Amino acid sequence: MKKRLRDLGEDALIARLLRGFPGGENLRVGPGDDCAVVDPGRGLLRLLKTDAIVEGVHFLPDTPAAKVGWKAVARVLSDFAAMGGVPEHLLVTVAVDPAKPVAWMDGLYRGIRKCLATHGGVLAGGETSRLPSGAMISVAGEGRVERKHLILRSGGKPGDLVVVTGRLGGSIRGKHLTFTPRLNEAAWLVRNLRPSAMMDLSDGLAKDLPRLAEASGCGFEFGEVPATRGCTRAQALGDGEDYELLFTVSPRRWIAAAGQWPKDFPQLSIIGRLCPPGQGASLAGGWDHFSP
Amino acid sequence: MKKRLRDLGEDALIARLLRGFPGGENLRVGPGDDCAVVDPGRGLLRLLKTDAIVEGVHFLPDTPAAKVGWKAVARVLSDFAAMGGVPEHLLVTVAVDPAKPVAWMDGLYRGIRKCLATHGGVLAGGETSRLPSGAMISVAGEGRVERKHLILRSGGKPGDLVVVTGRLGGSIRGKHLTFTPRLNEAAWLVRNLRPSAMMDLSDGLAKDLPRLAEASGCGFEFGEVPATRGCTRAQALGDGEDYELLFTVSPRRWIAAAGQWPKDFPQLSIIGRLCPPGQGASLAGGWDHFSP
The missing domain is CATH 3.90.650.10 (PurM-like C-terminal domain)
Structure with a gap:
């Protein structure tokens, strides 16, 4: 019988996928912690994180869009916190059904803006794509942490x-x-x-x-x-x-x-x-x- | 009539969404170019990029998974190239129907690995999530560029x-x-x-x-x-x-x-x-x- 992703479980899947990827010279912590940690050699350490939320999994079609935006960003900030760090620059990718109202997208970005204004972090870029149905918001970002606080x-x-x-x-x-x-x-x-x-x-x-x-x-x-x-x-x-x-x-x-x-x-x-x-x-x- | 995203067009939508986001002290180039550019004050400039591909839009359900993985990463590397830079650390988020075969995911990561091995860049982390149907791969990353080459x-x-x-x-x-x-x-x-x-x-x-x-x-x-x-x-x-x-x-x-x-x-x-x-x-x- 063909093995499906649901037969394997998330942790086993990730361990399997990551076999054979070399580390990098400056990569102090790779996959497996809340964030990756890059050591530029001196000064602060850099934290890297990506995360995504999906309609029907992490929120519902009728969830207020501003709350969706808040959640998408707050999840990533929570990971920076877990390493002892703070957020710096965030990138937001939104893949969405083109039939969604513009007002939904406005609400989403209102929530993103509010979360960044409250907790720190700057929107540095992003990407939009169509999705056949529903919506997915992927947030990636970099943060910083003092060596002794990591x-x-x-x-x-x-x-x-x-x-x-x-x-x-x-x-x-x-x-x-x-x-x-x-x-x-x-x-x-x-x-x-x-x-x-x-x-x-x-x-x-x-x-x-x-x-x-x-x-x-x-x-x-x-x-x-x-x-x-x-x-x-x-x-x-x-x-x-x-x-x-x-x-x-x-x-x-x-x-x-x-x-x-x-x-x-x-x-x-x-x-x-x-x-x-x-x-x-x-x-x-x-x-x-x-x-x- | 309620305005839908498809009535607006991508560039107008992005301009609308980005109103009201403050810049950051170190953010030399924000949204609107191929990558965001962070100036850490001295040394090399950092490039930040995120991108996503979606089943049914950028690839098909029967596209060989290794090619999907190659494409997902190569698109981001292409953006680093466009700024005059090179890739450093990549983060890969995969949202996928749990009914997909494990072999599909293996193939996807084989393609990702091959592209990084060929062109440079280190996989530093990622995230997996279920998607109600299909698949979406979001790749974010940081690169570097010499000031005079940006x-x-x-x-x-x-x-x-x-x-x-x-x-x-x-x-x-x-x-x-x-x-x-x-x-x-x-x-x-x-x-x-x-x-x-x-x-x-x-x-x-x-x-x-x-x-x-x-x-x-x-x-x-x-x-x-x-x-x-x-x-x-x-x-x-x-x-x-x-x-x-x-x-x-x-x-x-x-x-x-x-x-x-x-x-x-x-x-x-x-x-x-x-x-x-x-x-x-x-x-x-x-x-x-x-x-x-």
């Missing part, structure tokens, strides 16, 4: 606490269109708490925590999860699109900084601990683009 | 000759999937002929020459066009997807360099001349994503 998924160590910002689950009720990318929080964390590993939660904790632990060469244990009001534990683990920060930090640093975060910070919850590889819990579920 | 669309002057590489028209017969991005040619041109303005031909000379002339604040006159064998003049002007270089050069430089280009160079043809604004010819046709 945080990868791979820096966690056994014993590190696992922490999330905010509450998880139920994003589909509205948050997935209006969320605040955690740039301010990340900026504070990298300067004060100095997490050992960090990523943003896009596919659900059940999918993303194992990814972080694996990248760090660790297992993990976990307990209570801060669920959004009205959400079950299963929803908090599996719904996805939380766009909160998941990070690990040594107990020593956590205790030293405890209670010092800014007043307007979202809730910080310890949900578990990294442990040696092969030990600890396992998790299943979360969002997979290519599962049935 | 060529914009806007540098042409009245009296400059208008020149194209290769032959135009009929790309749909196959060239649009297998073309060579003109990186080598551009590298020679910026070092030796020093064009005053340059762009790559993607939407057809009838669409792209007026864009270059307008960006340069000039009118244009034009005569014979080097058509692909078997193509009419109308096809050479309007088919699009030629991925040849269109550039302008002062007659003095042209004469000084005449006949000195490398033996493996494609044909170089003078097709016209820039003139003061408001004078010269006009052109209609070419490819518009949002025309009916």
Whole structure:
């Protein structure tokens, strides 16, 4: 029987596709983290990221276009935050059914503009194409991060606490269109708490925590999860699109900084601990683009 | 009546969408040229580009996947060439129907790998998403160019000759999937002929020459066009997807360099001349994503 993409799962697919691509001299981090990292040799590191949202998958035909634009950009900014960085230049590609009203496109760009005005980043270019039906918005961009503030998924160590910002689950009720990318929080964390590993939660904790632990060469244990009001534990683990920060930090640093975060910070919850590889819990579920 | 995207046309749409976006401190060239240009203050300039191809628009469901991958990347490399630069780091986003065979995706990445191995550039990251049907490949990337080699669309002057590489028209017969991005040619041109303005031909000379002339604040006159064998003049002007270089050069430089280009160079043809604004010819046709 012919193997289809949906038979393979997203992580296995990506691992398969990336075989045989050489790295580059200046490419410090390639595929597999929230952003790629380019080291120009001196000064700030450059972050590169691309992401896309699709009508019928990430938003609906009747979702207000300004919210679609906000979401498309905020997802990329969330990835810059997850590396400890800030956005610089964004490129927006829109492929869209030519029968869409011009007002829809106006709304889309209003949302893009609002997100950039609120969180930083400059629209540097883009591309438009027709799509046979629906719409897809692809956003790529570059950001910057100071060397000492860069945080990868791979820096966690056994014993590190696992922490999330905010509450998880139920994003589909509205948050997935209006969320605040955690740039301010990340900026504070990298300067004060100095997490050992960090990523943003896009596919659900059940999918993303194992990814972080694996990248760090660790297992993990976990307990209570801060669920959004009205959400079950299963929803908090599996719904996805939380766009909160998941990070690990040594107990020593956590205790030293405890209670010092800014007043307007979202809730910080310890949900578990990294442990040696092969030990600890396992998790299943979360969002997979290519599962049935 | 509600205005649809197809009623507006691509250039008018883009101009409308980009109103109200502030520039950035380091952004030397924003939307409107083949690439955006970032000036980091010293050293090489950075080029940023994003582009996308869509099943049913830029390729067909039965187009060999490796050719689709080649095309997706080569289009972006062609834009780096058009600025006088070279590619560095590429990001590839694929949105695809989960029912596609895994072999299709393997083929796609084989084509991407081959194009990068042939022409330079490193795959730095990417993203996959499901699409309700068909496939879309979005490629973004950064390149570099020496300050003195940067060529914009806007540098042409009245009296400059208008020149194209290769032959135009009929790309749909196959060239649009297998073309060579003109990186080598551009590298020679910026070092030796020093064009005053340059762009790559993607939407057809009838669409792209007026864009270059307008960006340069000039009118244009034009005569014979080097058509692909078997193509009419109308096809050479309007088919699009030629991925040849269109550039302008002062007659003095042209004469000084005449006949000195490398033996493996494609044909170089003078097709016209820039003139003061408001004078010269006009052109209609070419490819518009949002025309009916």
